[in-house]
Amino acid sequence: LASAPRPDRIGSAAFVPGELTRGDLPLAQHIDGPVSAPVMIATGSRPGPTLWVQAAVHGGEVGGTLGLARFLERVELSTMAGAVIGILAANPLAFQAQARNTPQDGENMNRVFPGSLSGTITRQMARRLFETARTTADMVVDLHSGGAEATVPFYTLYWDDGSPASAAARALAVSAGTATVWAARDEWLSGALIVQLTRSGTPALIVESGGGAALEDGEIESFASAIESIARAGGLLPGSPGSAREPTMIGSCDLVFTKEGGFFVPRCRPGQIVEGGERIGEVVDVFGQVRERISSGKRAFVAALGRPYLPVHSGAMIAELNDIVSHGGA
Amino acid sequence: MALDPDWRSVGTAVRRPGERTTGFLELGGTPGGAVGSPVIVAAGGEPGPTLWVQACVHGTEVGGIAGIHRFLESVDLAGLRGTIVAVLSANPLALRAQTRNTPYDGENLNRVFPGKHDGSHSQQVASRLVAEATRVADVAVDLHSGGDRSHVPLYGIYWASGSAAARQASELAHASAVPYVWAATDSWLAHSFMAQMTEQNVPAIIIECGGAGQVGEEHVSGFARSLASVAAQAGMTHAVPVNEVRGIIDECTLVYNQAGGLFQRMVEPGSIVHETQPLGRVVDLLGHTLETVRSPVGPAYIGAIRKSWAAVPSGEMIAECIKLQSE
Numbered sequence: 001l002a003s004a005p006r007p008d009r010i011g012s013a014a015f016v017p018g019e020l021t022r023g024d025l026p027l028a029q030h031i032d033g034p035v036s037a038p039v040m041i042a043t044g045s046r047p048g049p050t051l052w053v054q055a056a057v058h059g060g061e062v063g064g065t066l067g068l069a070r071f072l073e074r075v076e077l078s079t080m081a082g083a084v085i086g087i088l089a090a091n092p093l094a095f096q097a098q099a100r101n102t103p104q105d106g107e108n109m110n111r112v113f114p115g116s117l118s119g120t121i122t123r124q125m126a127r128r129l130f131e132t133a134r135t136t137a138d139m140v141v142d143l144h145s146g147g148a149e150a151t152v153p154f155y156t157l158y159w160d161d162g163s164p165a166s167a168a169a170r171a172l173a174v175s176a177g178t179a180t181v182w183a184a185r186d187e188w189l190s191g192a193l194i195v196q197l198t199r200s201g202t203p204a205l206i207v208e209s210g211g212g213a214a215l216e217d218g219e220i221e222s223f224a225s226a227i228e229s230i231a232r233a234g235g236l237l238p239g240s241p242g243s244a245r246e247p248t249m250i251g252s253c254d255l256v257f258t259k260e261g262g263f264f265v266p267r268c269r270p271g272q273i274v275e276g277g278e279r280i281g282e283v284v285d286v287f288g289q290v291r292e293r294i295s296s297g298k299r300a301f302v303a304a305l306g307r308p309y310l311p312v313h314s315g316a317m318i319a320e321l322n323d324i325v326s327h328g329g330a
Numbered sequence: 331m332a333l334d335p336d337w338r339s340v341g342t343a344v345r346r347p348g349e350r351t352t353g354f355l356e357l358g359g360t361p362g363g364a365v366g367s368p369v370i371v372a373a374g375g376e377p378g379p380t381l382w383v384q385a386c387v388h389g390t391e392v393g394g395i396a397g398i399h400r401f402l403e404s405v406d407l408a409g410l411r412g413t414i415v416a417v418l419s420a421n422p423l424a425l426r427a428q429t430r431n432t433p434y435d436g437e438n439l440n441r442v443f444p445g446k447h448d449g450s451h452s453q454q455v456a457s458r459l460v461a462e463a464t465r466v467a468d469v470a471v472d473l474h475s476g477g478d479r480s481h482v483p484l485y486g487i488y489w490a491s492g493s494a495a496a497r498q499a500s501e502l503a504h505a506s507a508v509p510y511v512w513a514a515t516d517s518w519l520a521h522s523f524m525a526q527m528t529e530q531n532v533p534a535i536i537i538e539c540g541g542a543g544q545v546g547e548e549h550v551s552g553f554a555r556s557l558a559s560v561a562a563q564a565g566m567t568h569a570v571p572v573n574e575v576r577g578i579i580d581e582c583t584l585v586y587n588q589a590g591g592l593f594q595r596m597v598e599p600g601s602i603v604h605e606t607q608p609l610g611r612v613v614d615l616l617g618h619t620l621e622t623v624r625s626p627v628g629p630a631y632i633g634a635i636r637k638s639w640a641a642v643p644s645g646e647m648i649a650e651c652i653k654l655q656s657e
Contacts, residue, residue, distance in 0.1 A: 028644040029590030032615055035643070093643075104643055106436035118586055121645030257448055261359025286362060313423070313434050314359040315451030 006050060006136060010085055013039040017046075018077050025132065027092065027125040035093060035125070040072045040086040048081025048236055052137035053227055054129070055087065057109045057144070057193065058101075059094025063210045064143025067223020075228070075237070082236045084227075085136065090129055093121070100147050110142075111191040114200075130196060139172060139234050140204035142193050143223055146211020146270075150304045150318070153271030154222050155180035155250075157206040159189070159198040168203035169194070175233035175241035176207060176226040180248045180271070180301065182322060188255075205230075212307035248328035250301045256319040258283050260291040264306040264318050272302050273324065280319050281305070283312060296321055331531055332380055337466045340415050343371040348407050355462065357422060357455045367419040372402055378412025379564050382467035382532075383557060384459070385417070387440050387474065387523060388431075389424025393545040394473025394537075397553020404558060405567075412566045415466060420459060420523075423451070430477055440474075441518070443526040456523075463527060469502060469564050470534035472523045473553055476541020476599075480634040480647075483600030484552045487512040487536040489525035490580070498533035499524075505563035505571035506537060506556045510600070510631055512579045512652060535560070542637040579631045579652040587612050588644050589620035595638040602654060604628035609635065609649045612642060629654045 008014060013023030021043075024036035053071075055064030068086045075084070089095035090109070097103045107122035115126025133140050146152040156176045158169035160183035173181045189195055194204035207226045210219035229241040258264065262285040268274050274296045283292040298321065306318035338345055343353025350373075356366040367384075383401075385394030398416045405414065419425045420439070427433040437452035445456025463470055476482035486506045488499035490513040503511045519525055527534035537556045540549030555572070562569040587593070589612040596610045597603055605628030612621040633650035636642070 029588065029620075030643045031590050031592070031641045033590070035590075101436045105645065106431045106438075108436070117588065119645060120586065120647075121643050124586075124588065124645045257450060257454075259359075259448065259454070261361055261363065261365075263361060291359075311361040313361070313365075313451050315435060315449060315454045317450065 010039050010041060010132065010136065011036065013041045015041055015043045015083055017043050019043060020072060020077070025087065027128045028121050037090055037092050038088045040069070040088065041083060042072045042075055042077060042080070042086070043083040044080030044236065045078050046081050049138040049234055050082055050136055051084045051231055051234055051236055052133045052140045053084060053086050053143065054090040055143040056089045056095045057091050057142060058147055059091055059097055059099050060147040061143070061145040061211065063145045063215050063219045064223050065089060066220045068143060068227065070220055071224040071227040079238055080236055084231065084236065087129070091125065110193060113191050113193045113196040130193065133193070134197060134200055134202055137202060139168070140194065140197050140202055141227060141230055142204065142206045144206055144208045146304055148211070148213040149310055150306050151210065151212035151270045152208045152304045153180065154178050154209040155182060155303065157182040157184055157194070157208065159195045160185050161198065163198065165198045165201050165203045169198055169205045172203060172230050172233055173205045174247060175229050177229045177241070178226070178247060179328060180250060182250045182303065183325065185251070186253050246328045248301070249325040250303065250322040251325045252323045253303060254297070254300070254321045255317055256280065256294060256321060258292060258294070258312045258316045258318055259314050260285070261313050262286065262291050264310045264312050264316065266305050266308055268302055268305065270302055270305045273299070274302060274321070275299050294318070299324065332466050332468050334465045340371055340462060340466060341366065341369050343369040345371050345373045345413055347373050348375040349373055350402070350407060355417060357458050358451055365422040367417045367422060370402065370416040370418070372405060372407060372410070372414040372416070374410025374412050374566065375408040376411040378566055379468035380413045380415060380466050381561055381564055381566060382415045382417070382463045382470040383473065384420045384523070385473045386425045387420045387472060388477055389421055389427060389429050390477035391473070391475040391541070393475045393540045393549045394553060396545055396550045397473060397557065400550050400554035401557040404554065409568070410566055412564070414561070417459070421455060440522045443521050443523045444530070459523065460526060460530070464530050464532055467532050469560070470527050470532055471557060471560055472534065472536045474536055474538045475549070476634050478541070478543040479640065480541050480636050481599040482538050482541045482634045483632070484508050484539040485510040485512060485600070485633065486556070487514050487524060487538065489519065489528040490515050491528065493528065495528045495531045495533045499528050499535055502533055502560055502563055503535045504573050504575050505559055506535060507559040507572035507574055508537070508556060509574055509576045510579055511575050512633070513655070515580055516582050538633070577631070577657045578655045579633070580655050581653040582633060583626050583651045584647055585609065585623060585626065585649040585651055586645050587621055587623050587642055587648050590643045591615065591620055593636050593638065593640045593642045593648065595635055597632055597635055599632050599635050601632050602629050603632060603651065623648050625649070625651045627651050627653055
């Protein structure tokens with residue numbers, strides 16, 4: 001459990017047994033006043049663990065925000081133990097701009113955790129989120145998607161460093177009900193919230209789903225049901241998580257970039273397994289000519305894929321290709 | 331030392347002895363076609379080294395372009411030994427958008443050298459710049475300023491790694507007609523163009539001058555005078571190099587504010603401050619002082635200071651305080 005006693009509130013939102021409360025958590029200062037993240041706290045009728053769930057570290061990834069709000073609105077507080085802290089827009093500046101990175105400094109918040117109070121605005125916000133989560137939460141879930149540019153399958157991700165917190169995060173990741181779990185060790189993820197929390201002893205995981213500048217109700221429901229399953233596995237809600245199947249485990253991720261400018265035309269699907277040499281997609285120029293053919297260098301799980309006809313410059317990240325560690329089963 | 335000393339062209343600009351030609355160096359692709367930099371190749375009548383000079387790695391730092399124009403106007407091509415290659419828009423997307431970082435991927439181009447041919451847009455631009463510069467250049471100068479945000483004094487920077495190229499870069503920096511030289515060992519500069527060119531045995535320096543949204547005559551002439559002196563030091567002209575160095579600086583602290591509001595500057599660019607000396611204050615819209623931002627080190631050279639009345643949220647880079655190493 002979190003080392004410090006639980007505070008009375010997170011920002012202006014209070015823990016009130018049996019109630020759902022709302023408020024704001026100040027993270028930085030804008031020119032004319034505070035920059036605050038909207039917070040909801042669902043407090044159970046009896047003591048128990050604290051689950052921190054946050055969405056929209058990348059501002060355009062709103063599926064998590066809506067899934068988190070849906071879960072918090074419908075959770076039965078009379079049967080719940082502990083509390084769920086919901087941070088609905090973890091990067092308020094990026095959320096307002098509907099941009100992946102913070103517009104003020106261009107930084108990707110999920111690369112700068114644990115942050116710094118003597119750094120850029122993104123690092124100051126990251127520091128306050130990290131410290132608040134670390135000192136109040138027993139487990140943390142960070143919700144992501146492919147945003148406006150890419151589409152991702154429904155999967156979970158935890159930091160695989162062999163520590164007790166990592167093992168606990170793995171158990172939560174498997175409980176979420178996804179067909180795929182990424183056991184991550186890629187160094188470029190080291191500034192992610194879940195990595196820094198796992199290293200400091202708090203089990204933390206990412207849930208990914210959807211994107212591609214579109215949002216179906218099913219994706220919102222995927223997030224809500226994943227949070228519910230994790231809350232069961234974490235002992236906040238009664239019953240078993242309900243996931244009987246063994247997920248497919250994936251590992252090391254290659255980021256694939258275009259070398260030409262034009263429009264990206266996918267030749268596979270997010271969540272598909274592609275063979276080495278198999279076509280991922282093409283870049284077609286304004287004249288309709290194929291300028292670049294992009295293939296996978298290995299047998300891989302397609303963990304993210306640029307949306308159809310995404311306008312791209314050279315250097316656009318259009319796919320994440322993960323090694324397959326083990327295949328799942330029923 | 332250039333990998334290809336007998337090079338014939340940079341992009342579409344061809345080297346013809348005694349002539350000044352122009353052309354286009356492709357640096358990346360967009361949905362609408364290629365992006366790249368206008369290039370000037372000013373070839374002397376006599377053989378000699380190639381001086382690569384580039385501007386606008388950060389898109390708002392346009393003073394370097396004017397400085398290159400002024401410098402080239404002063405060059406007598408018939409008497410010049412060697413060739414000057416001027417890359418006027420090293421980060422084309424940032425210049426077009428008038429932003430410091432590359433708008434497409436948000437990256438700071440001067441933190442990603444030598445780049446990657448299969449990386450992000452900025453990394454690909456960096457990779458192409460380094461490939462072309464190491465192919466043709468014997469010495470390189472990268473021109474910077476405070477852009478639209480900060481006042482920056484005239485000073486030079488080289489990567490003090492101790493290599494033979496770094497020693498040559500030190501000599502170039504000392505001969506660049508600047509009052510202060512930053513003998514840089516700060517790790518966050520390791521992926522600058524200057525550092526990576528020096529690592530690849532091409533002595534390279536940065537010249538900083540001006541900013542705060544202004545390009546004044548003193549900035550244009552400052553860049554031009556520095557470039558002329560560097561060319562003299564490289565043996566390309568008969569002029570005597572100008573060494574006006576008064577102090578050596580290193581170990582830079584980037585100072586950020588925590589309060590949001592309007593910034594009021596309290597120090598001059600290029601001044602020496604003591605530890606805890608106020609650099610400026612942040613006032614709210616009602617006129618109350620919310621924060622006094624102080625130098626965390628001293629004695630330190632003000633390598634950059636945010637302009638007054640800048641509207642700042644928390645986490646803006648207010649100043650560069652660079653420790654004075656010797657005078």
